[in-house]
Amino acid sequence: MFPSVRFPHSLISRGLNSAGRGRVFKGNLPETCLDVTQMIPILASDSYRGFSANLGEALAGAKTAAQPIFIGRVVWPGCHDPEDAVVKLYEPDSCGVANEAIGYVINTLRGVRQPGRGGVLLLSERELPALYANLRDFIDPDTGLAACWITSFEGASRPFRYLRRLSGFSRRQIDAFYGSSFCIRLTTVDHVTGNCDRHEGNFLYEDDLKYLAIDQGCVGGGKYWHTSWPDQNARNELSLLAQANLSGSRLAAWRAAAIMEYEKAQPGWSGIFAEISSVLPGLLSADHIGTILEYMKTRAAGTTFAASCERLI
């Protein structure tokens, strides 16, 4: 169904993430490659060292969405000492973890900056912290395990990276954000993946030229897309934010740049989808993998992004 494409070792090992400094995937691949599944390690409780701090109380929306999220200590593959990681629980009947994995791999391969590491952590009830939410809903009744999406905690870097929302940006910072390749590229990636939750809290502001994308849990229009069908009209929050924040001519220029970025990326998507399909077994059934890949394939082709921009107009 998709051509088997291998990605260069340098891209995958560095992950085109916060350390990758926004390099762009061009689609021209050398022979020496590494399996992209190494990008998303699956970790069991022996890699978990315990709870550090609750994040849900600090993040607007997390508490009302009953989304348990906290900082835990995780020993990543190849490391000896535990490091802080953002741990996010998803209900076992949702496809939130799979969505995160899809979004993380695509961001990496498309050159969207994001936390340096991502992975799946399986924890038992005993290992989960006592948070505000009733965590029973997040535990698989058959195995007693909870599936967590984890990413490295970039806020612990020195100097700290503060979480800031767009509403706290100055006019100059807003202009810089919408003019950034990060914003334009992420808008097109979110369109292809159907990520409808790229609100202003889901990217980290580092400085006027550096941002990090976080939270890909709503690929396909939400974390429960598989129970019905991926949302064909998933909201593109970045497009909506641009519409709200940019004036007429500047909005037109921004959309033109985004459409050009979308068209430029189109030849590379088939290779990316091939790699995504190798990451998802276990996280999704074969039918669901086919569903989400077909969904994204449709959204990556033709003029669907331009059409979505026109709908907004």
Place this chain on the structure above:
Amino acid sequence: MDFLDLLKRAKPSAEPLLTGEWATLVFRPDLGSQQEFIVGVAAAIDGDTEPHLKWLPSLSKLSHLYGEAITASDTRGLFDGAEIAIRASFRKTLNLLDSGSPHLRVVPCGYLATHNIADELTNLLKRQAAPIWGDVQQRDDPMDDDWAYATMIRTIKSLQGNRDPFIPGRSVVIGNKNLQIGLTNGESYGNIVSARYTSFSTIHAHIHSSMLQVNIAHKLSNLQTQPALFVVLPEAKTSTEVATTRKTLELLAEIESAGGNPFSDHDPSAVALKLQAWAASSQ
């Protein structure tokens, strides 16, 4: 989601030797304010009958935040008492622990896994209390005024046939004044000061304070002799010590010009010999 398939594919990691639960120890210095600080961590390891506790090794940064309102010794005393209460109320779990004070509460944080509980607690506390974490400075024996005084006593008493110039308790009551004076030769008073403090301002303060005490004693006793001051200078091995020595000698020269009688040397034994000579100089 196929959990069993995911478990099969999980990357193996060295399983931790110890598991249990941990908690933060939260300190609220002022009950009328909501300001709180994590000042310690505790752990209950499965199978252990005692909790493991780790407190901030130094309270200097916390004390600096509150100025004179919080002293490190009082706060340490509170923590020591809390540790007694926590250990006494421990029943296999960190829930419902009693700290013995409303200023300290135990906040359970759930699961903990580690290979080494002491290292883990240190790492946890460093992470949770980073802004007020401070390592205790490991120093050699301090070479302060007490050290200088003890060294002089030892040296003088090792010499045969000396008059003992040392005043018991380093305290003299003259009139209604209790003065901190360590030496007398029968005709005048004197003090011993170390110039081996890190900061010259400390040395400056100690020399002035000592001379002030001796001058007051001379005035109250109507002594016409010169008050004495014995100073052990730094070893002058580093540029800082050389600079401190120079500044100290300049200060002693000023004291001499003001009517004082300072004696100094880098070698404590040499200062002791000057002290011996001063003690023997009286009628």
